[in-house]
Amino acid sequence: MAKFYFTYGSDTDYQPFNGGWTEVKAETMEQAVEAFCIIHPRKNKVIPCAMIYSEEVWKTTKTGMTGKNFGVGKRETIELKVKVINSK
Numbered sequence: 001m002a003k004f005y006f007t008y009g010s011d012t013d014y015q016p017f018n019g020g021w022t023e024v025k026a027e028t029m030e031q032a033v034e035a036f037c038i039i040h041p042r043k044n045k046v047i048p049c050a051m052i053y054s055e056e057v058w059k060t061t062k063t064g065m066t067g068k069n070f071g072v073g074k075r076e077t078i079e080l081k082v083k084v085i086n087s088k
Contacts, residue, residue, distance in 0.1 A: 019070025
């Protein structure tokens with residue numbers, strides 16, 4: 001399962017948090033976006049975050065290296081997973 005990072009700026013009218021980020025665990029970026037938007041619905045068809053990063057790129061960003069974005073760390077983790085109970 002890959003990790004994707006959805007960062008927040010200072011626009012709390014549009015974004016759910018001021019600073020920090022949400023970590024989303026999913027197989028693909030598209031799945032991560034859909035999982036994120038279940039919890040934080042799109043506003044006017046726009047994903048309510050500042051930026052979205054793959055884990056590879058995240059590690060090269062200032063936020064990824066310092067663990068802070070506008071003075072705040074990780075806000076939440078969203079994990080997309082399916083638990084099969086009975087496959088018949």
